Amino acid sequence: MIDTYAKWFAQRFSWTGQYLPLFHLLLAGLVVLSASRLGLVIWQWDRVSAAGILVSTFVQGVRADLILLGYLLVIPLAFAPLSAFRKLEKWWHLGVAWWASFALIFIVFMELASPQFIMQFDVRPNRLFIEYLSYPAEVFATLWNGFRLATLLSLFGTVVLGLTFHRVFVVSSAYATRWPAKRLLLSWPLVVLLVAFQIRSTMAHRPANPAMFALSGDALVNSLIINSPWSVLDAVHSLRKEANSSEIYGKFPHNQVFAQVKAAPWLKSYQFLSSELPTLHRQTPARQRTRPLNLVIVLEESMGATFVESLGGVPVTPELEKLKQYGWWFENLYATGTRSVRGIEAVIAGYPPTPARSVVKLSLAQQNFYTLALGLGKQGYHTEFVYGGEAHFDNMRSFFTGNGFQKVVDRRDMRPRFEGSWGASDEDLFDKSLERLQHLHTQGKPFFSLIFTSSNHEPFEFPDGKITLHEPNKQTVNNAVKYADYALGKFIQAAKKQAYWNDTLFLIVADHDNRVYGDSLVPIKKFHIPGLILGADMKQQRITTIASQIDLGPTLLSLMGVTSEHPMIGRDLASDSSSPGRALLQFDNYFAWVDDGGAVILRPGQPALLGEYDAGSGNLRFGAAAPTSTQVDRAMAHVILPSLLYREQRYRLPP
Numbered sequence: 001m002i003d004t005y006a007k008w009f010a011q012r013f014s015w016t017g018q019y020l021p022l023f024h025l026l027l028a029g030l031v032v033l034s035a036s037r038l039g040l041v042i043w044q045w046d047r048v049s050a051a052g053i054l055v056s057t058f059v060q061g062v063r064a065d066l067i068l069l070g071y072l073l074v075i076p077l078a079f080a081p082l083s084a085f086r087k088l089e090k091w092w093h094l095g096v097a098w099w100a101s102f103a104l105i106f107i108v109f110m111e112l113a114s115p116q117f118i119m120q121f122d123v124r125p126n127r128l129f130i131e132y133l134s135y136p137a138e139v140f141a142t143l144w145n146g147f148r149l150a151t152l153l154s155l156f157g158t159v160v161l162g163l164t165f166h167r168v169f170v171v172s173s174a175y176a177t178r179w180p181a182k183r184l185l186l187s188w189p190l191v192v193l194l195v196a197f198q199i200r201s202t203m204a205h206r207p208a209n210p211a212m213f214a215l216s217g218d219a220l221v222n223s224l225i226i227n228s229p230w231s232v233l234d235a236v237h238s239l240r241k242e243a244n245s246s247e248i249y250g251k252f253p254h255n256q257v258f259a260q261v262k263a264a265p266w267l268k269s270y271q272f273l274s275s276e277l278p279t280l281h282r283q284t285p286a287r288q289r290t291r292p293l294n295l296v297i298v299l300e301e302s303m304g305a306t307f308v309e310s311l312g313g314v315p316v317t318p319e320l321e322k323l324k325q326y327g328w329w330f331e332n333l334y335a336t337g338t339r340s341v342r343g344i345e346a347v348i349a350g351y352p353p354t355p356a357r358s359v360v361k362l363s364l365a366q367q368n369f370y371t372l373a374l375g376l377g378k379q380g381y382h383t384e385f386v387y388g389g390e391a392h393f394d395n396m397r398s399f400f401t402g403n404g405f406q407k408v409v410d411r412r413d414m415r416p417r418f419e420g421s422w423g424a425s426d427e428d429l430f431d432k433s434l435e436r437l438q439h440l441h442t443q444g445k446p447f448f449s450l451i452f453t454s455s456n457h458e459p460f461e462f463p464d465g466k467i468t469l470h471e472p473n474k475q476t477v478n479n480a481v482k483y484a485d486y487a488l489g490k491f492i493q494a495a496k497k498q499a500y501w502n503d504t505l506f507l508i509v510a511d512h513d514n515r516v517y518g519d520s521l522v523p524i525k526k527f528h529i530p531g532l533i534l535g536a537d538m539k540q541q542r543i544t545t546i547a548s549q550i551d552l553g554p555t556l557l558s559l560m561g562v563t564s565e566h567p568m569i570g571r572d573l574a575s576d577s578s579s580p581g582r583a584l585l586q587f588d589n590y591f592a593w594v595d596d597g598g599a600v601i602l603r604p605g606q607p608a609l610l611g612e613y614d615a616g617s618g619n620l621r622f623g624a625a626a627p628t629s630t631q632v633d634r635a636m637a638h639v640i641l642p643s644l645l646y647r648e649q650r651y652r653l654p655p
Contacts, residue, residue, distance in 0.1 A: 002164060006171035017179035018083040019191065021093065021169055022076060025100040026069050028165065029107055033065040033227045034058070036111035040224050043115070047519055048224065051216035060213055060225050063201055067208055068230040070199035072103045077195055081188055084181035093173040101166035108161050110228040112154040117228075120458070121338065122517030124223040126588055127235035128339065131357065131394075141421035145459040209605065210234050217622055218519045219588065238355075245356035246643035248589065248604040252636040257644060260637030265579060266571040277650050279567040279641075283554060286574035289561030293536050294504040295376070295448040296437065297556075298491075299347060300484060301340065301456045304513025305528035307481040312616070316470050316482040319489025320508070320530060327506075327534025332546045332615070334527045334583035334594065335512040340452075341394045342586065343511025346549035348372055348450060349403075350568030351651065352642045353586035355604075359646055360399045367402040368652045370567050372553055373448055374404030375653065379562065382406060382440055382447045386433050388414070388454050389423030396452075405450070409436060420461030422454040426487035427463070429453060434494055441500040456484040456514070477514050492534075505560055506535040507552060518618065521609070522587045522601055524594055525618030533559065543573060546581040546595060567651050569641070584638060593635040600627045600635045608632045 009024060016023045041048050041057060048054060076096045082088040110125060117125045179187075201208035213225040223231065238245070258278045261267070270281040303320075305311035310321060311331065336346040341358035345351040349371045351359060359365035368374075373383035384407035391397040391410035400408060414432050416424035424432075433451045440447040455462050460480035467486050470478045488508065495501055510529035518526055531552065538559075550570035557564050558574035571581060585592040591602040599611040599620060610627035611620045627635075645651040 002167050003171050006168045007175050009168075010172045010175035010177075014177040017177050018080065018089070018092075018184055020176040021096045021100055021173050022073055022080075024169065024172055025073065025103060028100075028104055029069045029072070030062065030065055032104065032107055032111065033068075034062065036114070037061050037224060037227070040114065040118070044118075044220065044224065047218055048221055050519060051218050051221040053215050053221065056215055057221070057225050060215065061227070063208070064210075064213055064226040064230060066198050067201050068107075068227055068233075070195050071230075071233070073195050074199075075099065077192060080191070081185055084179075084184045089178070093176070094170075097166060097169035097173055100169050101162055104165045105158055105162040107227075107229050109154070109158045110232060112157060114228045116150055118220065118223075120515060122220050122515065122523070123588060124226065124228045124231045126223075126231050127238065127357070129232055130235050131339075131361070137390075145421045145461065212605070214521075214603065214606070217521045217620075219521055219523070219590070220517070220519070222521075246354050246591075246640045248355055249591065249602040249608075249636060249639060252633070252640050254640070254644060256633070257637045257640050260634055261569055261641050264569070264571075266576065267569065273565065274654060277567060277652065277654060279569055279645065279651070280565060280654070281567075282563070282565050283557060283572065284563055285561045286558045286572065287561050291503070292379070292446055292562045293560040294440075294446050294500060295372070295381075295507070295556060295560060296495075296504055296535075297347065297448075297450050297507045297509070298488065299340075299343065299450065299452045300488070300508065300510045301453045302477075302512060302514040303456060303481060303484060303510040303530065304335070304526065305530055306513055306526070307478070307485075308530045311528065311530060314470070314478055314481075316478045317485040317530075319485045319492075320532065322489070323492060323508070323534060324532055325540050327532055327538040328541045328543055330531035330543045330547055332544060332581075332583075333509070333529055333531040334524075334546070334548055334585060335510065335529045336527075336549050336584055337586045338512050338516040339394075340511045341396075343509075343549060344396070344399075344452075347507075347509060347511070347552050349651075350550045350553035350566070350570045352550055352569065352584050352638060353591070354639060354642045354646075355586060355589050355591065356643065356646075358394075359642075361395045362646065364646060364649055365403075365651075366398055368649075369399075369403045370652050371400075371403045371405075372556070373400070373406075373450070375557075375564055375566050376446075376448045376562070377404045377406065378653070379564070380445060382443065382445050383449075384409060384436065384440075384447075385450045385452070386429065386436060387411075387423070387452045388416070388426065388429035400450075418461075418463040420455070421459060422457045422461075424454075425463055426453045426455040426484050427466075427490065430487055430491035430494075434491065434498075437495070437500060438498065441498070452511075453484055453487075455487065456480045481514075495535075502536055504535050505533060505538070505556060507556060508532045508534075509549070509552065516587065520618075520620040521611075521622075522585060522590050522592045522599070522620065523618070524585065524592065524599060524613055524620055525615070527583070527585050527587075528615075541577075543577050545573075545577060545579065546583050547571070547573060548581075548583045550584065551581070565653065567645070567653075591635065591639045593631070593638065600631045602632075602635055602639060608635065 083092040214222040309315035336353040341360040416428035418425040462483040516526040554572040582595040
């Protein structure tokens with residue numbers, strides 16, 4: 001049957017001559033990508049129909065597919081003149097058959113992987129897909145334990161289709177009509193020109209790029225227009241230019257960046273100490289203490305406001321709800337991104353987000369990059385990181401040890417009673433943390449400990465018999481969060497009984513929400529996270545102003561009684577917790593400045609948008625009004641700043 005089809009195709013399109021396998025790749029790719037897009041549109045019909053661009057989704061989708069396939073045609077097309085010579089023709093056809101087969105395997109694999117990725121991140125595979133590939137053991141364990149059937153079916157389907165494609169290309173090439181050498185060589189420049197135009201896809205000054213296909217206010221629908229292979233290849237290309245990443249939003253005078261940032265109300269009163277280190281300043285604490293407090297930060301994996309009833313979520317964090325009466329409770333705190341490393345850089349380093357990868361993974365930030373651990377270490381603190389998984393994941397071990405964390409404790413240092421795909425359970429993690437905190441206390445030095453949980457992570461594995469399940473099926477996100485909350489409650493209750501409790505500040509905060517999705521260009525509501533500071537002499541207080549994860553570092557130092565020099569641009573909420581605030585959000589290639597006046601959204605290659613955001617419903621509405629130049633400049637300065645500081649290695653302490 002395969003051979004019959006291949007012969008028919010060769011006869012039907014004999015007019016393509018030696019270009020037959022390339023034409024075959026083009027048509028097969030269009031069929032596969034269009035079929036996949038159709039399936040995804042049917043699956044997400046409510047979102048697509050609400051966006052009102054159904055026809056454009058398919059028409060512009062074909063355009064995006066042609067761009068991808070043009071890239072895949074370039075290499076075999078470059079060697080097409082070889083087929084004009086009989087001794088080389090066979091080898092060229094064989095090479096094209098293999099190339100076309102692998103190209104279609106890549107396309108099929110990426111499209112089959114798309115639904116599961118969309119379920120997790122609410123967009124097609126993008127740069128996050130590339131980042132996860134750096135950790136095959138953890139990724140495979142997650143897929144095997146949580147998505148075994150889907151993984152096996154995807155792999156089986158990819159292999160079967162790949163073998164089928166290869167057979168079709170080999171047979172059809174054997175029956176291809178051979179053009180005279182002169183005809184082939186004369187036509188070749190024209191075909192190259194056509195493919196070049198196919199890739200460029202526009203007569204405008206710049207070639208088409210994924211940003212041109214953002215036709216609606218729904219990021220998911222926009223991603224359905226393009227295809228997953230191109231989305232990933234574009235992410236790979238973007239990663240190569242990540243040091244200059246913020247420039248994707250347009251040009252902005254670098255000499256205005258620092259002035260704009262320092263104009264923030266909470267930074268105006270500070271004296272900036274160095275022209276070389278432009279954000280370095282001296283912070284005097286709001287609370288004067290005879291001895292600075294210890295610090296413990298519990299970074300909760302994926303525990304967004306989605307799971308906190310008093311913040312409008314599902315009632316699966318009763319322990320956290322109880323604890324909020326004993327300390328500062330943030331009602332409008334927002335994560336800066338959608339990955340753990342993004343939360344780490346914001347909470348631990350006070351570093352604003354960029355479209356690039358987190359600095360936790362970037363080469364120039366692996367030494368002498370400011371973190372709370374580096375700053376506190378210079379003031380005599382013992383600093384350490386405790387994690388239930390493998391600390392090398394997401395490059396955490398390298399980043400932490402190079403930037404002030406004197407000790408790393410991970411899965412290898414534990415004897416867990418329960419271990420899942422991502423390491424020791426949260427109970428085992430907290431048991432080890434209590435052991436470490438007691439040890440640090442006996443040393444007589446102030447200490448800072450970062451504890452990072454992992455039980456609330458797909459495939460949501462946790463011990464039996466610990467909680468009353470919120471849902472009958474055990475391995476769900478709501479049950480995993482409830483277990484994580486249970487373990488957290490046990491940890492705090494145990495810590496309260498220790499001698500160091502009254503001398504220690506505890507921050508409980510999420511790194512990000514579990515799934516960031518929604519029918520908005522930037523789903524702001526899914527960036528909403530809980531935050532709680534308790535311990536020592538903290539009293540119940542509600543922080544209602546809009547706050548960002550980058551505000552936590554300065555606030556903690558102020559509450560601890562630490563006089564410090566640091567480059568963090570966040571707000572000390574201990575000095576002023578009632579004035580209007582703001583949040584900085586990075587969602588894929590969109591950057592959002594959110595405040596009481598709404599949201600200014602920066603887009604690559606397109607004008608900024610001004611939206612009205614309703615925190616209660618989570619609705620982000622765009623009207624006819626455009627943001628003012630002042631609003632755009634402020635947002636631009638805050639997204640350009642971190643890229644500048646990273647690239648020029650100026651986010652550090654003086655020697």
